[in-house]
Amino acid sequence: MENISIRIQILSIAVAIIFMLIIFRLIAKGKLREEYSIVWILCTAVLLLFSIWRNGLDVMADLLGIVYAPSLIFLAALFAIVIFLVHLSVVNSKQHKQIKDLAQEMALLKEKLESKKDGSTSAP
Amino acid sequence: MKPCDREREMNKQVRIAIVIPCYNEQDNVPDLYREILNTDFPPRYDVLPVFVNDCSTDRTREILKGLGATHINLPVNLGIGGAVQTGYKYAFRHGFDIAVQMDGDGQHPPGELSKIVDVLIDDLADVSIGSRFLTGEGFQSSYMRRVGIHFFRRLNRFLVGVTVNDSTSGYRALNRKALEVVNEYYPDEYPEPEAIVLYTVHKLRIHEVQVNMRERQGGKSSIRAFKTIYYMMKVSLGTIFLYIRLKFNGKHLN
Incomplete structure (x- = not known):
């Protein structure tokens, strides 16, 4: 049992770190604006926190009076x-x-431009 | 005021822009344009029809160009509200005294224009609305449409205490004071009933005038049967929220 638990913990930490790296890469390349990235960085931080703190979910569920901890997720x-x-x-x-x-x-400017053009060609 | 001043004031030309939003109206546009040019307006009217082509997919653009009419081509389709506002912005920036909104499908006879415009020239109102229902003459619209119109009349009376009989009518005239308001903000989709709330909250005087309207000469009404429920919900929500926003947030709309 302990083994499986450690394996899944390593996996979830790895996934969280990879996710965070992807987010940083997107910001660095200018494909994600900083204002949206804050939400995603917070998300990964929470993900990482709960993959390291193994009893975290149970503790939180207990605090909130939730019987079945996974439903908190x-x-x-x-x-x-x-x-x-x-x-x-x-x-x-x-x-x-x-x-x-x-x-x-744009439409108003284009109209202005075109009416000016017409005016100058038709003028004597 | 000296008598000669008053006379000059009386004879001063009134610059009127007729804003005509069109989306795929290639069959109606030439007739309407010619009808406007051939209408005998009172001598002090200086009328310019301004077509707003809302990114039509037919030949509306080419036809307008061929006619030599003043037209504004929107690069993307904005819907009726965005198109009408473009025309209002044009009228406001080019210093027109009055802007009249007229549908591109020939429902609104140019011959009736002076009825709604004169109210503004006499400074009896800031916004004047051509109504089908004051005396019951002319084309009266379908039963369902009338039910909807009745509902919006009640809603408007409840919210802003103003009774407008034909709140979906698009045949309207605005003076510069009203143009200044719509230059800043105008509702997007199905804008007519919402705009009444906008005008009232900005303390503009609204006046309704009986005009005779015709049946559409071509094309389809922007309000189609299967969209009726969506229309009612959108307009009701829009009206209520616009009222709340304007009333409680001051007049900042952006």
């Missing part, structure tokens, strides 16, 4: 996902407005 994961999705919707809405403003500015 699902609860926490669901919360995190929902919060992050709302955050993405907010970002999306902001970008929607920015794109609309840009499209309008």
